[in-house]
Amino acid sequence: MSVFTGYSGGAGSLVDALLGPQAGLQIVPGSVVYSGASGAVSYYDGSIAQLGMAAGILLTTGDGTPQTSNTASNYGVSNGTAGDAQLTAAVQAAFSQAGATYDAASLSFSFTVTDPATRYISFNVVFGSDEYPEYSDAIVDIAGVFVNGVNVALFNADPSRPLSVLKKNEVDGGFAANQNVGIEYDGLSKVLTIVAPVVAGVNTIKIAIADTNDSILDSGIFIAGLRALNISGCDLSGIYKSVVDEDHGVNGAEARVGLDSIAARTFYELTAVGGSGGNGGQFG
Template identity: 35%
Template sequence: MNFLENFHISRFWVIALLTLAVLSPPAILAAERRGEAKIHVPNRNPGLEVEDLTGDLTAADLAQLLAGPGVEISNVNYVGGDLAAGTFIGGTGIIGFESGVILSSGQAIDVVGPNTADNTSTDLGTPGDQDLTDLSGFETNDATILEFDLVPNASVLFIRYVFASEEYNEFVETSFNDVFAFFVNDKNCALVDEDPVSINTINNGNPFGEGTATNPEAYINNDLSDGGGAIDTEMDGLTVLLTCTAIVNPGVTNTLKLAVADASDSILDSAVFLATGGVTTTLGDQIGVVRNGKFWFLDSNDNDQWDGCQQDNGEDGCFIFGAPNDQPVVADWNSDGFSEIGVKRGRQWFLDNNANGAWDGCDVDRCVSNWGNPRDLPVGGLWKP
């Protein structure tokens, strides 16, 4: 074998090794990713109906639609493609609320069902967002951002939302960690166990049902390859209804940035649904019961089911507060945006001012004396002056 033959053989192995290195995971995974456009069937009813920003709808309209009780909105700014954001209706049996705003890393209309493919995608060709890149841990693309100022009338802000994606389930725990965030005064409040909500922080493992699941109780499978598809949306997976809670400065201007983006590439879209009036200082009330004047059982996770006490690794609130024959009363005693418990005993009121579910004495909690008659029924609320 001469020198030239040796050279060609050596060159073959060098190229082979370089090819393996280049195509090692996650590059092999990336090479397998293929996005395709969704073919839409018009006038499907019932189901999601989406209007994007290509017509008369404006970003200011989106922001005003989100403004709920206790919030005034101004100075709206939008960054992203006209196809990537809009409004929707028909979501009650699909995502958990009827209408609202959608922000997508692809076309907003692509969330419309039924689910026909695992890889619905649109490369918008728009840049990512550095704040989202920092959260995801991977470079982002196709960012869609809605920003505005808001003046709340209380110190706590709530945002109700659902996150959905085509990245589920086959790209869980990879670099394709599509992400979104709600930055309230520059701090993200879209969290699960203190981690940003994303593909890698809410899922049921990869392979589905076999890999290590992360917060699976917050995940709903809709992937055709994993027995899903019954939910009338193109998205292969979505979260349960989640609520962001953020501390804000009442009566003055605060900032809110809502953003979503693809991670590591520009295909397999993700979207976030936000409820009409879902940016608010007031949430709807949940149910609960009081037994024997002092045993409180509260539906803290708002699913209309009894899920056990939080002290016993359940999800609902259980407290002992009061005494037999006390009359229960609830209201927001400390202006934190949530209801606190309390009791009326004769003409005396004992109110859980520090919201810990226990009686801590009048120096810590709140006592009111000689208000009403012994047999009067107690009520609590925010009464108009």
């Protein structure tokens, strides 16, 4: 069975693939839109163990079904498609000399939460790129996650640190050269959990990625496990900010912040009470 299954239409199936079990979200009918080349997105089956990601989807700036080995040092597919205005604004906020974006792929939809106690959504991402490490000090490909119009895919709420293989994201994002992970990208982040606030009623989300300045080398974002974060239904009293604190092994009260303190536009790693910092925290 293939690790990646190509997209053949029906954007609602992409949303179905990235929702976690018992997600606690209702998708607004008719709201799902995929924009980009059909070959730039795929369904991921979760079988690359070293990646650490559950089954979901892969959005890319080129090839949505990349090779499952890293054999090309300069891998990329140019789809000849347009960029994305929100990503262009985000990359220009990070790099004053940035130009346009190209080969954008995005998935957007509206949703409501099914429990009034829900105040946040969470989901996991891994960012990979063939621009790493040669171009990590330059203008790099960018991904964004816009929840109710706000880009939550910024490290430490800093507009100069969008989700990318930018050198100054290397520690917080856990970016490293691909040594033995079964994917074509030269560099990969660790699994990052994004938490974003939601409102009562209808919310919007847009997940997007694009090439910056050219359409040569590919980048991709794996997304999985989108779900509501229901405070009342979880044995959870805090969040451990190991990404923000630049200590990937933290645990205990020193790193704990209340749920009311969550800032938008910040990556967080989550853990249940009594657990330790790290990826894949479980909630009641």
